[in-house]
Amino acid sequence: MNKLSADERAKILHLLCEGMSIRAITRLTGASKNTVAKLLADAGRACAIYQDQAFRELPCTRIQVDEIWSFVYAKAKNVETAKAAPEGAGDVWTWTALCADTKLLLSWLVGGRDAEYATVFMHDIRGRLLERPQITSDGHYAYLSAVDEAFGNEVDYAQIVKTYGESADSARRYSPPICTGVKKRTVTGNPDKDYVSTSFVERQNLTMRMHMRRFTRLTNGFSKKVENHVHAVALHTMYYNFVKEQRGIRMTPAMKAGVTDTLWTIDHIVRVVELFDTKPGKRGPYKKKDGN
Template identity: 25%
Template sequence: MVLPFEKLEDSCPNCGSKQFTKNGSIMRKKPKYGCQKCGHQFVKNSTKIWVTQEQKNLIDKLLLERISLRGIKRVVGVSWRWLQNYVNKKFEQIPRQVKVSDKPKGKLTIECDELWSFVDRKNNKYWIWLALDRKTREIVGCYIGDRSRSSAKKLWASLPPVYCQCAVAYTDFWEAYDTVIPALRHRPVYKDSGETNHIERLNNTFRQRISRLVRETLSFSKKVENHIGAIWYFIHHYNAQIANSL
């Protein structure tokens, strides 16, 4: 039986719906209700502080800016434990593969570079390998690991097939690229050549937008999974913004 809002004297703390069904009771015999709209279960006049969908949406936006989790906690007004669990779950679900617009076979140009970062301590280095489409500015490849040939190979493997088959790749002179990128399409250049300006500018954008990547920061990652998840979260947002402008 659906109970009207007037009898409950409350609304669903998760979605604000006023339609409920009674659903048993909690340990102290207090009645428990189930929301018909979102399925959320709650008790009337609970002292527990619920995080609204609007707060979650705000958190999702703040995760894309250079603000620490402690800062997000203070701004949004949620508990540290809840926020950490929310972020952990969110980053676990982020796809680890780029999403880019379809490209026909033909002339394609990419720029590749590695961005230094660390997890927990500075000698625990993680390099962010990135590939950028020079024309569209989309991030078309990414791998996060060490700075070895194996990581360069995984960056190349992360590219959509059309780029592996057709793209000319501009890189710096880091030796790992030589054994991975086909020689006829590999263009190693010095930074002052201007041929890698776009990827170097992207590196700066990463450091400006992701607090974990700021060189002198207290917002560094303590878990590898969250470090990788935060970077991929920003990559998907970045590519979505580019796709909307194409």
């Protein structure tokens, strides 16, 4: 990777951010697979450190949270019979927190989908906010104790609970089920029911699947190591927050949230990679847990 010029690094990172697989990038750029993977790892660490430091005292007050599923090496049900499965193989969830006003992806965490990870995730969110927030989640039980432990009574928290029936064509394995009802449930404080929604963060989940090859279903582009999965998420969030303009706000989320007054390009991310010490820090997503 040391032989790559800044322009070559920018091209590779841009292709990664736009959802291209590592093997496809090697065919287009001539860089080796190991070079691309090494650049991804360095960029992921640098992006995680930069955002961890930059996203403090944020003006966000309406937060939507959700989790998105993927897997590393093999799905959980197949890990036991998989050949030479590495540590961290199996199902993995990415917890995401999105500001509904600025569209800033202000916090994320890769790991399991249990109360322990939910609590770490909520404490991380609280440490980034200036004011009392309104938080909306789905009906996942782990949020109840996590929000209470992190915020206590200093939050307006509601859940949006959806019920589903059978898909329109039950013979089609991947047909989405039909939503038969939506219920808004107040948990803590006095949340404004007009803003109890997870629509924005769910749309961001789609963006993640479109911009990261590892999240694409029914392909062989899934992550083989959990560390690279984390690096890919960190790079994606940096690109989404600082480079990708949002049509609704006509600027990037980082600009709308006051984190920067500059419209970044991929060259800015390259400079972050070059300037930052990329040794793993203590940020939440890098904490591993057995079985995840």
